[in-house]
């Protein structure tokens with residue numbers, strides 16, 4: 034079997050074009066502000082990509098770049114100012130933050146109605162209790178990519194239990210009537226758990242950890258991982274070539290989930306703007 038490649042880049046472009054058309058019909062440009070603290074090198078690329086995609090789709094987008102030695106109090110004051118600014122619809126605090134800042138405190142400071150990352154406990158709680166709210170961008174993007182895959186009654190395995198990917202991913206799959214297993218670093222026999230999955234979502238941050246024989250023949254494999262190898266190559270958490278021999282459909286890295294994360298950030302920002310204005 035040779036898998037269908039799920040083209041996240043193309044789906045994301047389509048999604049952004051739809052948002053652009055909707056924004057063209059509004060009397061205002063939805064406002065997105067990305068707050069970046071310090072100079073984490075990976076963050077630079079993501080922040081630029083977000084800004085470019087946002088502007089292209091008609092958002093009023095800007096990045097506030099604070100120095101590495103910014104105090105927690107100064108960051109919280111900056112967030113409070115953005116919470117109070119009526120032109121700002123979405124606030125994203127780029128992670129990771131420098132070690133001296135309490136990440137959860139920064140997340141909690143963002144007004145839930147402007148929390149376009151969907152990381153605030155109010156939004157996480159809404160997701161867990163089945164209420165409408167802002168949903169984290171990466172899992173939301175994955176659900177777009179799973180359109181056309183039968184989810185009702187499907188056995189889904191999510192590898193990873195982070196607040197930003199694994200947990201919300203599991204909630205969305207559960208809401209879509211999957212039978213969900215969440216696996217993590219303490220899981221016994223990961224390979225056997227994965228081999229039962231009709232839908233396998235890998236979000237562990239371990240280059241090519243998921244081998245071909247972990248994949249159930251005919252499964253849909255979603256690779257969230259983005260890992261930079263010492264030689265500069267970018268790979269996912271799944272050994273792509275091996276997995277593609279068994280899967281029915283699989284996402285590549287790059288060009289899979291990553292572009293969807295950005296498109297869904299914009300989708301969340303438009304949702305937040307419409308809900309709030």
Ligand SMILES: NC(=O)C1=CN([C@@H]2O[C@H](COP(=O)(O)OP(=O)(O)OC[C@H]3O[C@@H](n4cnc5c(N)ncnc54)[C@H](OP(=O)(O)O)[C@@H]3O)[C@@H](O)[C@H]2O)C=CC1
Pocket residue numbers: 171192193194195196197198199216217218219223236237238239257258259260290291292294
């Ligand atoms: N495509 C995109 O848009 C995005 C991609 N990413 C990428 O997704 C990956 C995961 O990100 P994130 O969730 O933030 O990562 P975290 O490091 O926060 O979480 C990783 C999770 O994987 C689990 N894990 C780690 N090692 C193993 C292992 N050997 N076996 C089983 N489970 C393991 C951890 O388990 P435990 O909880 O037990 O420690 C943890 O739950 C990264 O590669 C990241 O770069 C992230 C965000 C967006």
Ligand SMILES: Nc1nc(=O)c2c([nH]1)NC[C@@H]1CN(c3ccc(C(=O)N[C@@H](CCC(=O)O)C(=O)O)cc3)C=[N+]21
Pocket residue numbers: 078079082125126127128129150170171259267286287288289290291292294295
């Ligand atoms: N508050 C916050 N929210 C986030 O959503 C957030 C964050 N912090 N910190 C970092 C992670 C990572 N992340 C990605 C976004 C886009 C791509 C992306 O566009 N990837 C492309 C290009 C990859 C490349 O060439 O480098 C792809 O996979 O094809 C990847 C990863 C968002 N994150």
